[in-house]
Amino acid sequence: MEESTETSVKSHLQLILGNLSHQIMDLLVSLWECNKLIFSRCLSGSVTLVTGTIICPINGSKVKLCLQENTKTLSLLLIELPLCTAEITSSIDGSVLRIVLDPVPDSGTAQRWVTYCNGLKVGVARWLEVGEDDRWVLEMMHGVSAGAGILLHKGSDAGGYKYLRGQFEKIVGSDHSEAYHLADPSHCFEHELSVFFLSK
Numbered sequence: 293m294e295e296s297t298e299t300s301v302k303s304h305l306q307l308i309l310g311n312l313s314h315q316i317m318d319l320l321v322s323l324w325e326c327n328k329l330i331f332s333r334c335l336s337g338s339v340t341l342v343t344g345t346i347i348c349p350i351n352g353s354k355v356k357l358c359l360q361e362n363t364k365t366l367s368l369l370l371i372e373l374p375l376c377t378a379e380i381t382s383s384i385d386g387s388v389l390r391i392v393l394d395p396v397p398d399s400g401t402a403q404r405w406v407t408y409c410n411g412l413k414v415g416v417a418r419w420l421e422v423g424e425d426d427r428w429v430l431e432m433m434h435g436v437s438a439g440a441g442i443l444l445h446k447g448s449d450a451g452g453y454k455y456l457r458g459q460f461e462k463i464v465g466s467d468h469s470e471a472y473h474l475a476d477p478s479h480c481f482e483h484e485l486s487v488f489f490l491s492k
Contacts, residue, residue: 343360343363354373356420359472370426394407471488474486
C-alpha cells in the first residue's frame with residue numbers, strides 16, 4: 293500500500309515537472325523569437341540586400357539609422373544612434389566606420405542597444421517609432437536608391453537633414469549576430485561602413 297502511494301506521488305510530481313518544463317520551454321521560445329526581432333523586426337529573412345539610410349539632422353541632434361527592404365516599402369527598422377553628425381564624421385578612421393549594437397538586457401519593448409563605434413563605447417541606441425519628420429525625409433528620398441546630400445526642411449526643428457543612402461548586404465553570421473555592410477561596387481562613397489547587431 294505504501295509502495296503504491298509512493299509510486300502515485302512520484303507520478304504526480306513527474307507530471308507537474310513535465311508541465312512546468314513545457315511552460316518554461318514555451319517561454320524561452322517566445323523570448324528568443326522576440327529577441328530575434330530586435331535586429332530583423334521588419335526585414336524578411338530571405339532578403340540579402342536592403343536599403344540603408346543614415347539621417348543626420350543639421351541642428352546637431354542625434355543621427356538615425358534606417359534599414360528597409362527597399363525605398364518603396366514602409367516596413368523598416370529605425371534606430372536613434374548615440375552620435376551626432378560631427379561625431380559620426382570624426383569616428384571615421386582610415387575610411388572605416390563600424391557600428392556594433394549590443395542589446396541592453398531587460399530593455400523590454402523599448403529596444404535599446406549598447407553602442408560601439410570603431411571599438412569605442414559611445415552610449416546607448418534606441419529603437420524609434422517613425423515620426424512625422426522621419427516620414428517626410430523618407431518620402432523626399434523615395435526615388436533615391438543611393439547617394440548623399442542635404443534636404444532643407446524649414447518646418448522642422450532640425451532645419452533640414454544631411455543623408456547618406458546605399459544598398460547594404462545583409463549577412464547572418466550566426467544565431468547571435470547579423471551584419472549589414474555597405475555595398476559600394478563603384479567606390480563612390482570611399483568608406484567602409486558596417487553595422488553589426490548582436491543578440492544575447
